[in-house]
Each structure stands twice: as C-alpha cells, then as structure tokens.
Amino acid sequence: MFKPINRFIDFLNRKNVILFMGITLTILIIIVAIFAPYIEPYNPTKMELSQKFIAPCSKYILGTDHLGRDILSRIIEGSRVSLLTAVFVVGISVFIGLTLGLISGYFGGAVDMVLMRIVDVLLAFPTIIFALALSTMIGTGQINLIIAICCIQWTRYARVTRGEAVMLKNAEYIDAAKTIGNSNLSIILNYVFPNVISKIIILASLDMGTIILYCASLSFLGLGAQPPSPEWGVMINEGKDYIQYAPWIAVSPGIAIAVCALAFNMLGDGLRDMLDPRMKETVRTE
Amino acid sequence: MENLLEVKNLNVSFLMGKRKIHILKDVSFNIEKNEVLAVIGETGCGKSVTGSAILHLLPENAEVGGSIKYNGIDITNIHENEFRPYRGTEIAAVPQSPSTSLDPLMKVGKQVSECVTDKKYKYGEHKKQLKESIINIFSKLKLPRINEIYDDYPCELSGGMNQRILISMGIVTKPKLLIVDEPTKAIDWALRKEVIEVFQDLKKERRCAMLFITHDIAAAKCVADRIAVMYCGQIVEIGYTNDVLNNPKHPYTKGLIASMPSRGFHVMEGYMPSFADLPIGCRFEPRCSEKTDNCSKYEPQMINIKNGYVKCFRFKL
Amino acid sequence: MILEVKNLSKQYSCGFFGLNKINAVNNVSFYIDDGEIFGLIGESGCGKTTITRMIMGLLKPTKGNIIFENENITRLNTKQWRPFRKKIQIVFQNPQMTFNPRRNLYFSCAEPIKIHGLSKDMNEKAMIRHMIERVGITEEQLKKFPHEISGGQAQRLSIARALSLKPRLLVCDEPTSMLDVSVQAHILKLIKEANEKYGVSMLFISHDLEVIQAMCSRIAVMKNGQIIETGYTNEIFNNPKHEYTKKLLSSYIKI
Known part of the structure; x- marks a missing residue:
C-alpha cells in the first residue's frame, strides 16, 4: 500500500524535484513581475468607490478593496516592488559581505579583528528592530528600507565568506598556488572565490524569501512603501481593518507573500542539494 | 596442520546501479592455527574487501560467492544473527586508521x-x-x-x-583469528617499528592466527609466516614468506619487490586496470614483461607449489 | 653552494596572551651544494615541514637567514619573491591537495606558464604537452579534475608542474609517504632523473629511511626542531654517532 508513496518520495529525492519546482515558480514570479502592466486586468491604482468591497467573482477574480481597487491587479503590480527590493537588498549585501569577508578571512590580522567585531555587534541586533530604529532616524520609504536591511544582511555573507576563506587559506593547494608565484589577488579570485561562491549563491537564494518577508512586515508596520503603492505588506495593513467582513483584502496578498517566500526557499534548498550536499547541516533558513 | 580458516574460490561483486562489478575473483587461501598470513598488494587491489568479506562487513550491494569455512563450518552467507557468536570471541578485527576508528x-x-x-x-x-x-x-x-x-x-x-x-x-x-587491516599505514618509522614489534610479540605469546593485510612489504616480512600477493582482485602468488620475497615466481611479485627503494626502485610500466574494464586473459598481462600469446586469451590456472600456488603461464615447476 | 640556512628559528606563541612559547625550529643551520640531493629525516612533528615552509617563503622565521645563490631571501614580500619562485619549487606531500579542486588540471598546469610569461616563443599548449609527456600523463587526463585521478598521477603532474619552471632547487616534502611502493618507485625515478639530467639541487624530506638512503648524498637528522647530526649518507647509516640516530636507524627493516 505504501509502495506508490515510497516510490513518489524516491522520485522526489532522485530528480531533485524541489529544485525544479523552485526554479519554475521563481521564473513564473519573475515573468509576472516583468510583464505586470500587460497582465493586470485593471489599473491597480484606479479607485472606483462604487465598486468597493466586492467579494471574489468572475469580474474581479480576487475581489476589490475598500477603495474599489482590483486586488489581483494590485498583487501583480506589488510583485514588482517586492522582487526589486529583494534583489537590491541581496545584491548589495552579497557584494559588501563577500568583499569584506574575503579580505578579512584571507589576510587576517588587525583588519579581520576589527571587521569581525563590527559584524558581531550588528548581528546582535534583530533585523526588524534595527530597521525600525534606522527608519525613524532617516525617514520612511522604500530606499531607506533597503539601506536598513542591507546594514544587517551583509554581515551574514561576511561571516560565511570569512569562515570559508580562513579554512581555505590553510589548504595545501593555496600554499602550492603561492609557490607557483600567484599574487594575493589572483589567489583570492582563482582559488578562494570559486570555492566560496556556491555557498553564497545558496545562501542568497534562501535569503530572497526571508527578505521579501522582512519588507512586507516592515511595510505593514508603516515603514518602507507608503499606502498608495501596491506593496503586499501595505495591502495587508489596509485590509486588516476589514478582515471580518472582507477577509480577501488581507488574505490574498498574504498568500502572495507566502508563495514567493516558498518559491525562493525551494530554489535555495534545491540548489544546496545539487551544489553541496554536505551543507545541509551548516546553512539553514531563518 | 589443521586449517582454522579456509577460503575457497571467493568471489565478491558489487552492484553499481544495474551493473555488476566483480572485485574478487577466485580468491583461495587457508590459515592454519597459530599462523600469520600476510596479504600484500597495491591500494585498491581488493585486500580490504577480502577482510570485510570474512567479517561480514561488506555493504548491502555486495554479493559473495564461493565458500569461507571457519573451523570446518561454512560461514559464507549465514545470517547476521548466526554470525554474531563468531564476532569477538572467534574472529576479531583491528580496523585501519586509529584516528577515525576510535570514539573521540x-x-x-x-x-x-x-x-x-x-x-x-x-x-x-x-x-x-x-x-x-x-x-x-x-x-x-x-x-x-x-x-x-x-x-x-x-x-x-x-x-x-x-x-x-x-x-x-x-x-x-x-579471538582465535585476528584480521588486521593496514596497521602501518601513514605512520612514521619509529612508530612503525613499535607496531610491528607488538604483532611479533602477539604471534609469539598469544599464538593467535592472523590475516595481516598491508601494503608494507617490510612489515609483512617481519610478521608473516606466509605471504599472499594480490593483484586486481586475484591472489597471483602465495607461499612461504622467504620463498615469496627472495625467490618470487610471479612477474608482479618480482616487479613489486624490485620497485622498493633499496632494490633500486625499478618502475613497473602501466597501471592496475579499473575493475569496470578488466582484460580478458591474465589480469597482469598488459603490464607484464614476460607475457606470451596465451596470456591475453586465457586466464592462468593455479599451479600448486609448496604451501601455496602461483597463477602464471610462464611458471613451470 | 645553492642554499644556505643559517641559525634558523621559528617560535610560536600560544596560550594566555601568547605567553607560552613553543620552538618549532630551533637554531637550524645547513647548506645544500649545487646539484646534490640533501636529505632531512626525523619523526613527524619534529619541524621538517616548518623548515620547508620558511624556505618557500610561506612562513616568516623568527630568527636566522636563508641565503639562496648569495641572496638573502628570508624577509621578502610577495612581489620581491616573484623572481625566486621560478628558481625554487616544491613538491608537496598530499598530491591530490596540490591542485585547485574547482578547476581542471589543464588550468593548474598552465598557471606557472601564464604567471611567469614563459610562452613567448612557444605556444602554451605545446609547452604543456612537452611537460606532461616527460612524466607519462596524456592530454586527455588534463581535462579531468584533481579528485578524478589517482594519487600517483597527481604527484607526477605536480612534479611536472614544478619542473616546468626549470627551477634550480626543488624541495620535496615527503613526496611519497601517501603512495604505494610501486607508485613510489615511479616518483623517485622522476625526481632522480630531474637531478641527474637537469642538475636540479634538492632538499628531500622524508621519514622513510629506505627512500632517504636510496636518494640522498648527504643527510641531516632532526629531533625536536634541532639538527642533531649531519653528514654523508653512507657514513651516518654505517656509523651513527648520536644516540637518537642509532635508535632511528634501528627501525630500518631490511628485506
């Protein structure tokens, strides 16, 4: 009786279906984000007060909100904001974290000491609290939100990169590379970097989901994107007042966030299984 | 003398996906009571697989053929529960590397x-x-x-x-039989001497039989009564220690001994073939310096000599 | 005299505030003549590898000098070392760990040629072909990754790579301790050939007395970071003076 189930699980493991599903979903989300204006059935910001609080029906597939805006169109438009923010945050933090991590790990010494203490201090802050504090200081808005999350996120990459670099620095083939006459720069680029990058890619794809969640929660709290913008967190915030008689306003963007985070987590997990099976223990999603 | 362990035509193959890869082919030897038999050969020639087969420690995808008799009882394919009483009290093992075999x-x-x-x-x-x-x-x-x-x-x-x-x-x-796997691997010479001395004492005092698996010819010489030379999953020559080392009969044994630094490190051409792609005739034929036409066509049979055998067409009694 | 090591010491600090000092190498002096193979023997942990790392400029000595062809190379930075890299090369103990695990072997073999700009009058491929031919490796095998070839093959390749720079001094740090007897023979032959044909001087490090006796003309015996006896191989093997040397030689099992 369990045979088909076992066979199914076997199939999942063997073919790395998680990776396949992750890639498909991610690509789907990216396509939706790119072609948003062509897919949206209605203008996402156009208010029609006569059409407010319409439950999901054939005309408005996910219903309308308290200002009569089509929710499906707003979610599609919102995917652009969320994705773009996540890509910027991950991109900037990977760049900073990787560079500083490589320098700190490979050269060691005083630079390493100073950088790692900074990282320690920053890691002690919970991301959301830090972002809240920073936003009150420099003001709200999407760009400030990106800056705030980057300030914390880069430390993760710096830590992982630095750990790997320190380990690799003592490897025999790095010694061999030095004796052949490689300069420090070419050792970092040709030897250390390729050995670190796969771990960083995995970590980054896992983080994409986390960061989409962060952005949504910060926007929900009123930082980041501001109300007319169809950001998912903002939409949930707007919908929360009507959750008793119009639950679709808050629930639909919530599902969108969940699917997005799931897609990137699946992508990251799949990549991890493919690139480095040993990493199952060392890198986890938050 | 009585045989404590008798291995006859032992065949071991591993199932890799849908393909069967034969590792050991017709390995036969016996160990008498109180006797030390050394198995020497290169890395990957199947020495350790022989030990594991006797100890029932092969992975699940392995298939064992032929017969292993301990004290006259066939233990080749008996169930784990039946084999348990033999472990420890009858047959015991000394695993390969001390750094990974002990619980830290x-x-x-x-x-x-x-x-x-x-x-x-x-x-x-x-x-x-x-x-x-x-x-x-x-x-x-x-x-x-x-x-x-x-x-x-x-x-x-x-x-x-x-x-x-x-x-x-x-x-x-x-135990009555001790299976020792590469005790002198990757340790330096001062330690190696100590370890060898321990085994010499064991042999003298405890009088327990041993299967001494090693690639260290000098260690085998010090400890073993007889030596079996293994190449590519087959025992090519087996005999008294002195006979094998001083008067090697199989070309591989000759090559192995000549390749020692003190014998002028003469190089044996070529490499051991991979188990997935074995030659049809004698497995040593592609590297052999004394090969004949027959060697590439047929597998050589065992030719019995005093307390052992040789597998080579060129060998005449 | 190609290399002279004078009063070399390396001290490691450890423990609370680095107050504990450990002498890994203590006041070691020796020299290597042009075209000879000089052996260094001793137990593991006696400081042999620390000496090679200092000679290769991978580790800064605490005290003492290393003089190569009348130039002091003890305290050079990476850039100043560059011209000497061509002249001093090393073969490491663990052959499979010598190459970049993420790149194929061709990349690793082409590296010294690219770095030192050797391919001016000859193209790179031909040079590499010539270089691997000598050690019996085919071009097909260069497409593989380090973990896909056997230890013996990797070690031959690392010797070929070291020799491609036409060094004056080759440091061999336990080049055969991870290999089988039959494979070891091949490696030793290559090293000996480089010495006899091209006149490369060698510092040969090993704990294997049999190998040392077969390879070296002069040897030094090390214990706890110090050289306790040095002299011609035959003299030391036949007539050891120091107690420790006698003990060490007693572990030699003749066949």
Missing part, C-alpha cells in the same frame, strides 16, 4: 571493555576483573603509564598508542 568522546579503557559483550562483566567483581585484564593487556603491549591510560581520551594519546589501543580491542576477547 569515550575513554579508551571503556572502549576496550565495550568489546566484551558478556553481561556479567558489566557489574561488581567481574567488572574489576575485566579492568585488570585490560590493564594487563596494555602492559603487554608496552603502553606507558598503564594505570592512568585506562581513563584517557584518544586525543590525549599519540598515534602509535592509539594503534595499540585498537589492537587491544581486537585481542581482549582472546
């Missing part, structure tokens, strides 16, 4: 006493007796500070000492 978080004395499975030794009087007997073994193996060493962790001891702890794990149950 358990005191070495405890690890040795764990090998004794009899429940009565767990409590009271008998427990004390057991500890005494283990300390006794430690002193026989010339471990220093024998009273304190019982409560040391493996990381506190040197490589050679850990190696001796492993040996005491093998002999604490007083």
Whole structure:
C-alpha cells in the first residue's frame, strides 16, 4: 500500500524535484513581475468607490478593496516592488559581505579583528528592530528600507565568506598556488572565490524569501512603501481593518507573500542539494 | 596442520546501479592455527574487501560467492544473527586508521571493555576483573603509564598508542583469528617499528592466527609466516614468506619487490586496470614483461607449489 | 653552494596572551651544494615541514637567514619573491591537495606558464604537452579534475608542474609517504632523473629511511626542531654517532 508513496518520495529525492519546482515558480514570479502592466486586468491604482468591497467573482477574480481597487491587479503590480527590493537588498549585501569577508578571512590580522567585531555587534541586533530604529532616524520609504536591511544582511555573507576563506587559506593547494608565484589577488579570485561562491549563491537564494518577508512586515508596520503603492505588506495593513467582513483584502496578498517566500526557499534548498550536499547541516533558513 | 580458516574460490561483486562489478575473483587461501598470513598488494587491489568479506562487513550491494569455512563450518552467507557468536570471541578485527576508528568522546579503557559483550562483566567483581585484564593487556603491549591510560581520551594519546589501543580491542576477547587491516599505514618509522614489534610479540605469546593485510612489504616480512600477493582482485602468488620475497615466481611479485627503494626502485610500466574494464586473459598481462600469446586469451590456472600456488603461464615447476 | 640556512628559528606563541612559547625550529643551520640531493629525516612533528615552509617563503622565521645563490631571501614580500619562485619549487606531500579542486588540471598546469610569461616563443599548449609527456600523463587526463585521478598521477603532474619552471632547487616534502611502493618507485625515478639530467639541487624530506638512503648524498637528522647530526649518507647509516640516530636507524627493516 505504501509502495506508490515510497516510490513518489524516491522520485522526489532522485530528480531533485524541489529544485525544479523552485526554479519554475521563481521564473513564473519573475515573468509576472516583468510583464505586470500587460497582465493586470485593471489599473491597480484606479479607485472606483462604487465598486468597493466586492467579494471574489468572475469580474474581479480576487475581489476589490475598500477603495474599489482590483486586488489581483494590485498583487501583480506589488510583485514588482517586492522582487526589486529583494534583489537590491541581496545584491548589495552579497557584494559588501563577500568583499569584506574575503579580505578579512584571507589576510587576517588587525583588519579581520576589527571587521569581525563590527559584524558581531550588528548581528546582535534583530533585523526588524534595527530597521525600525534606522527608519525613524532617516525617514520612511522604500530606499531607506533597503539601506536598513542591507546594514544587517551583509554581515551574514561576511561571516560565511570569512569562515570559508580562513579554512581555505590553510589548504595545501593555496600554499602550492603561492609557490607557483600567484599574487594575493589572483589567489583570492582563482582559488578562494570559486570555492566560496556556491555557498553564497545558496545562501542568497534562501535569503530572497526571508527578505521579501522582512519588507512586507516592515511595510505593514508603516515603514518602507507608503499606502498608495501596491506593496503586499501595505495591502495587508489596509485590509486588516476589514478582515471580518472582507477577509480577501488581507488574505490574498498574504498568500502572495507566502508563495514567493516558498518559491525562493525551494530554489535555495534545491540548489544546496545539487551544489553541496554536505551543507545541509551548516546553512539553514531563518 | 589443521586449517582454522579456509577460503575457497571467493568471489565478491558489487552492484553499481544495474551493473555488476566483480572485485574478487577466485580468491583461495587457508590459515592454519597459530599462523600469520600476510596479504600484500597495491591500494585498491581488493585486500580490504577480502577482510570485510570474512567479517561480514561488506555493504548491502555486495554479493559473495564461493565458500569461507571457519573451523570446518561454512560461514559464507549465514545470517547476521548466526554470525554474531563468531564476532569477538572467534574472529576479531583491528580496523585501519586509529584516528577515525576510535570514539573521540569515550575513554579508551571503556572502549576496550565495550568489546566484551558478556553481561556479567558489566557489574561488581567481574567488572574489576575485566579492568585488570585490560590493564594487563596494555602492559603487554608496552603502553606507558598503564594505570592512568585506562581513563584517557584518544586525543590525549599519540598515534602509535592509539594503534595499540585498537589492537587491544581486537585481542581482549582472546579471538582465535585476528584480521588486521593496514596497521602501518601513514605512520612514521619509529612508530612503525613499535607496531610491528607488538604483532611479533602477539604471534609469539598469544599464538593467535592472523590475516595481516598491508601494503608494507617490510612489515609483512617481519610478521608473516606466509605471504599472499594480490593483484586486481586475484591472489597471483602465495607461499612461504622467504620463498615469496627472495625467490618470487610471479612477474608482479618480482616487479613489486624490485620497485622498493633499496632494490633500486625499478618502475613497473602501466597501471592496475579499473575493475569496470578488466582484460580478458591474465589480469597482469598488459603490464607484464614476460607475457606470451596465451596470456591475453586465457586466464592462468593455479599451479600448486609448496604451501601455496602461483597463477602464471610462464611458471613451470 | 645553492642554499644556505643559517641559525634558523621559528617560535610560536600560544596560550594566555601568547605567553607560552613553543620552538618549532630551533637554531637550524645547513647548506645544500649545487646539484646534490640533501636529505632531512626525523619523526613527524619534529619541524621538517616548518623548515620547508620558511624556505618557500610561506612562513616568516623568527630568527636566522636563508641565503639562496648569495641572496638573502628570508624577509621578502610577495612581489620581491616573484623572481625566486621560478628558481625554487616544491613538491608537496598530499598530491591530490596540490591542485585547485574547482578547476581542471589543464588550468593548474598552465598557471606557472601564464604567471611567469614563459610562452613567448612557444605556444602554451605545446609547452604543456612537452611537460606532461616527460612524466607519462596524456592530454586527455588534463581535462579531468584533481579528485578524478589517482594519487600517483597527481604527484607526477605536480612534479611536472614544478619542473616546468626549470627551477634550480626543488624541495620535496615527503613526496611519497601517501603512495604505494610501486607508485613510489615511479616518483623517485622522476625526481632522480630531474637531478641527474637537469642538475636540479634538492632538499628531500622524508621519514622513510629506505627512500632517504636510496636518494640522498648527504643527510641531516632532526629531533625536536634541532639538527642533531649531519653528514654523508653512507657514513651516518654505517656509523651513527648520536644516540637518537642509532635508535632511528634501528627501525630500518631490511628485506
């Protein structure tokens, strides 16, 4: 009786279906984000007060909100904001974290000491609290939100990169590379970097989901994107007042966030299984 | 003399996906009581697989054919439950590397006493007796500070000492047959000498039979009564230690001995073929300097010599 | 005299505030003549590898000098070392760990040629072909990754790579301790050939007395970071003076 189930699980493991599903979903989300204006059935910001609080029906597939805006169109438009923010945050933090991590790990010494203490201090802050504090200081808005999350996120990459670099620095083939006459720069680029990058890619794809969640929660709290913008967190915030008689306003963007985070987590997990099976223990999603 | 272990036409193959890869082919040897047989050969020639096959330690995808008789009883494919009584008391093993074979978080004395499975030794009087007997073994193996060493962790001891702890794990149950896997691998010469001496003493005092798996020819010479030379999953030559080393009959044995630094490190051309792609005739044929037309077509048969055999067409009695 | 090591010491600090000092190498002096193979023997942990790392400039000595062809190379930075990299090369103990695990072997073999700009009058491929031919490796095998070839093959390749720079001094740090007897023979032959044909001087490090006796003309015996006896191989093997040397030689099992 369990045979088909076992066979199914076997199939999942063997073919790395998680990776396949992750890639498909991610690509789907990216396509939706790119072609948003062509897919949206209605203008996402156009208010029609006569059409407010319409439950999901054939005309408005996910219903309308308290200002009569089509929710499906707003979610599609919102995917652009969320994705773009996540890509910027991950991109900037990977760049900073990787560079500083490589320098700190490979050269060691005083630079390493100073950088790692900074990282320690920053890691002690919970991301959301830090972002809240920073936003009150420099003001709200999407760009400030990106800056705030980057300030914390880069430390993760710096830590992982630095750990790997320190380990690799003592490897025999790095010694061999030095004796052949490689300069420090070419050792970092040709030897250390390729050995670190796969771990960083995995970590980054896992983080994409986390960061989409962060952005949504910060926007929900009123930082980041501001109300007319169809950001998912903002939409949930707007919908929360009507959750008793119009639950679709808050629930639909919530599902969108969940699917997005799931897609990137699946992508990251799949990549991890493919690139480095040993990493199952060392890198986890938050 | 009586045979303690008799291995006849042992075949071991591994199932890799849908393909069967034959590792051991028609391996036959016997070990008499109190006799040490050394198996020498290159890395990857199937020495350790032979040991594992006797100990029933092969992975699940392995298939064992032929017969292994211990004291006249066939133990080749018996169930794990039936084989259990043999473990420890009859056949024991000394695993390969001391650095990975010992539990780093358990005191070495405890690890040795764990090998004794009899429940009565767990409590009271008998427990004390057991500890005494283990300390006794430690002193026989010339471990220093024998009273304190019982409560040391493996990381506190040197490589050679850990190696001796492993040996005491093998002999604490007083087995009749000890299977030793590469005891001198990757240790330096001062330690190697100590380890070899331990085995020489074991042979003299305990009179237990051993299957001594090694690639160290000098160590085999010091310890073994007879030597079996293995190449590519087959025993190509087996005989008395002195005969094999001083008067090698198979071209591979000759090559192996000539490649030692003190014999002028003569290079044997070519490499051992991979197990997935074996030559049809004699497995040594592509590298052999004395090959004939027959060698590439047929497999050589065993030619019995005094206390052993040779597998080569060129060999005439 | 190609290399002279004078009063070389290396001290490691450890423990609380680095107050504990450990002498890994203590006041070691020796020299290597042009075209000879000089052996260094001793137990593991006696400081042999620390000496090679200092000679290769991978580790800064605490005290003492290393003089190569009348130039002091003890305290050079990476850039100043560059011209000497061509002249001093090393073969490591663990052959499979010598190459970049993420790149194929061709990349690793082409590296010294690219770095030192050797391919001016000859193209790179031809040079590499010539270089691997000598050690019996085919071009097909260069497409593989380090973990896909055997230890013996990797070690031959690392010797070929070291020799491609036409060094004056080759440091061999336990080049055969991880290999089988039959494979070891091949490696030793290559090293000996480089010495006899191209006149490369060698510092040969090993704990294997049999190998040392077969390879070296002069040897030094090390214990706890110090050289306790040095002299011609035959003299030391036949007539050891120091107690420790006698003990060490007693572990030599003749066949």
